[in-house]
Amino acid sequence: MKVLTVNHVTQRFGGLTALSDINLEIREHEIVGVIGPNGAGKSTLFNVITGMYAPTEGDVYLGETCISGWKPYEITAAGLGRTFQNIRLFPRMTALENVILGMHCRRQTTLPQIIFSTRRKKEEEERCRKEALRLLSIVGLEGKELAMPSSLPYGEQRRLEIARALATQPRLLLLDEPAAGMNENETAQLLEIVKSLKSIGCAIVLIEHDMKFVMNVCERLYVLNHGEQIADGTPEEIRNNPLVIEAYLGSEE
Numbered sequence: 001m002k003v004l005t006v007n008h009v010t011q012r013f014g015g016l017t018a019l020s021d022i023n024l025e026i027r028e029h030e031i032v033g034v035i036g037p038n039g040a041g042k043s044t045l046f047n048v049i050t051g052m053y054a055p056t057e058g059d060v061y062l063g064e065t066c067i068s069g070w071k072p073y074e075i076t077a078a079g080l081g082r083t084f085q086n087i088r089l090f091p092r093m094t095a096l097e098n099v100i101l102g103m104h105c106r107r108q109t110t111l112p113q114i115i116f117s118t119r120r121k122k123e124e125e126e127r128c129r130k131e132a133l134r135l136l137s138i139v140g141l142e143g144k145e146l147a148m149p150s151s152l153p154y155g156e157q158r159r160l161e162i163a164r165a166l167a168t169q170p171r172l173l174l175l176d177e178p179a180a181g182m183n184e185n186e187t188a189q190l191l192e193i194v195k196s197l198k199s200i201g202c203a204i205v206l207i208e209h210d211m212k213f214v215m216n217v218c219e220r221l222y223v224l225n226h227g228e229q230i231a232d233g234t235p236e237e238i239r240n241n242p243l244v245i246e247a248y249l250g251s252e253e
């Protein structure tokens with residue numbers, strides 16, 4: 001079953017075409033990469049999918065639902081989670097609280113229940129706490145629930161962001177350069193965690209410049225260059241694609 005369909009999407013900014021007729025299909029449980037040299041349009045594509053921009057042309061579907069023009073929070077509630085290129089954790093909250101906050105779009109208590117502290121609210125709080133602890137352990141942060149984000153090493157802060165994104169119960173998770181700034185050890189740990197997310201039933205699309213990481217974790221790749229989709233296929237096919245090789249060599253000139 002398809003989780004995400006990007007259907008003939010074009011994005012223009014004034015006279016600049018940042019994306020031109022892009023088509024993507026992501027199926028359940030897949031891990032798919034979007035790669036391309038600087039300025040290729042990767043972030044713009046993520047911004048269109050997550051509702052930061054409404055596409056100039058074309059449509060985005062989450063499952064069977066067209067989400068083009070929806071607001072980011074509506075898209076999150078519909079089942080699309082994301083992490084950002086730069087860490088966006090709440091600095092004055094513990095790791096656990098950061099994850100619990102990610103759940104707010106799924107919480108069932110109403111405002112009066114919150115104000116009058118009903119039994120239902122307490123039960124829900126306990127349920128959220130247990131779920132947040134489970135998510136922290138999925139990203140390898142068991143025992144770190146009371147840590148403040150700034151006390152965690154960089155690699156763990158990025159994993160905490162993934163746990164928070166998972167707290168929204170996404171069908172699809174978008175990771176924006178998850179390995180950026182990580183050392184070799186941190187990248188290797190992240191690789192195992194991303195692979196393990198397959199088993200919790202969410203599909204993953206990631207933008208990443210670290211080619212070794214991408215080639216190891218992704219089952220399929222889409223390649224953008226100057227806003228155009230120049231290739232898609234398995235890592236092996238992409239590695240040997242002359243258009244891709246030319247795009248990357250050209251970008252180093």
Ligand SMILES: Nc1ncnc2c1ncn2[C@@H]1O[C@H](COP(=O)(O)OP(=O)(O)OP(=O)(O)O)[C@@H](O)[C@H]1O
Nearest residue numbers: 013016017018036037038039040041042043044045
């Ligand atoms: N809001 C905007 N207004 C105008 N131009 C934009 C906007 N966002 C992106 N662009 C332009 O669109 C093009 C694609 O940029 P984008 O950031 O999507 O590329 P990218 O592949 O993510 O690059 P990088 O790998 O360097 O992050 C660039 O020419 C960029 O300057």
